[in-house]
Amino acid sequence: MKYIAKDTLTAVEMDRGEVIEFELASGDVAKISLVTTDARVLRTTLKELKVPEEAARTDYSFSCILEVNGREHLLEREVSTQRSFYEPWEIDGVRIWFDAVDDIFEFLAEDHGVCRPSKHARFAFQDATKRICPELLHPWCPLPEGGLRIEQCYRGEDCWLGAYEGSQAHGGLDINHPKGTPLWAPLDIHDQYYFNSLAMGHNNNRWRGIHRWPDGSEWILQAHHMTELTVPEHTFISKGSQFASGAGVLSGYIDHSHFIFKVHDYGRVIPLDPWILFWQMYQDF
Numbered sequence: 349m350k351y352i353a354k355d356t357l358t359a360v361e362m363d364r365g366e367v368i369e370f371e372l373a374s375g376d377v378a379k380i381s382l383v384t385t386d387a388r389v390l391r392t393t394l395k396e397l398k399v400p401e402e403a404a405r406t407d408y409s410f411s412c413i414l415e416v417n418g419r420e421h422l423l424e425r426e427v428s429t430q431r432s433f434y435e436p437w438e439i440d441g442v443r444i445w446f447d448a449v450d451d452i453f454e455f456l457a458e459d460h461g462v463c464r465p466s467k468h469a470r471f472a473f474q475d476a477t478k479r480i481c482p483e484l485l486h487p488w489c490p491l492p493e494g495g496l497r498i499e500q501c502y503r504g505e506d507c508w509l510g511a512y513e514g515s516q517a518h519g520g521l522d523i524n525h526p527k528g529t530p531l532w533a534p535l536d537i538h539d540q541y542y543f544n545s546l547a548m549g550h551n552n553n554r555w556r557g558i559h560r561w562p563d564g565s566e567w568i569l570q571a572h573h574m575t576e577l578t579v580p581e582h583t584f585i586s587k588g589s590q591f592a593s594g595a596g597v598l599s600g601y602i603d604h605s606h607f608i609f610k611v612h613d614y615g616r617v618i619p620l621d622p623w624i625l626f627w628q629m630y631q632d633f
């Protein structure tokens with residue numbers, strides 16, 4: 349498949365052996381193929397993998413060999429160490445966010461939110477001369493000074509794909525903050541609503557907001573555990589305005605908000621690490 353770099357990130361899932369072309373703004377075309385993928389447990393407190401234990405911890409690494417224009421590159425990530433908050437790669441003019449490999453599900457279950465790639469690996473690609481999107485992002489919540497800290501992701505494990513209870517891939521990014529912490533719109537939100545709420549009889553308040561880009565891509569942003577939506581549902585929210593009081597509902601041992609990011613484009617919805625948004629927010633504000 350051939351992609352042409354847009355003004356927003358291109359989320360792509362690939363199988364081993366699959367080749368894609370990614371055309372840059374310069375007109376150069378990068379040929380990218382996924383050669384291998386791998387994942388391994390670095391350390392765990394579990395007695396048995398995949399069997400959840402209260403406050404257990406499993407840290408792991410994952411990797412792939414990506415061939416770009418005929419040259420192989422080893423990409424390696426760690427979760428959920430501080431290195432979960434990683435810098436993207438830049439190879440031959442392509443900025444590469446290496447989001448996930450399916451191999452991690454050899455030792456994790458997908459029981460804590462949708463996050464498993466539908467192919468062997470998941471990436472987001474962008475022309476390295478472009479931002480993740482053409483607009484500055486407003487902080488989604490007060491940004492911790494100096495960057496995100498893994499210790500502040502629930503019990504220190506619930507970054508994107510972190511091992512909740514040592515055994516379940518965490519389908520979101522948790523940021524600890526007190527009940528009532530303001531949540532602001534990172535971008536204009538064209539539609540938004542609760543898809544779960546206490547009022548509807550669920551055990552949690554889960555909100556979804558949608559931003560539609562002129563390039564055809566749609567970004568889906570979600571926040572869970574919020575105590576209150578402070579705007580009426582299905583109304584427009586302008587970038588930077590508060591729409592909710594975060595944390596506080598079903599937020600467990602430590603009050604936190606759970607953030608989700610998905611890209612809807614090319615007829616499919618692909619979840620990505622919300623860190624990518626926060627990485628850009630730290631650059632923008």
Ligand SMILES: [Zn+2]
Nearest residue numbers: 506520522606
């Ligand atoms: Zn969470």
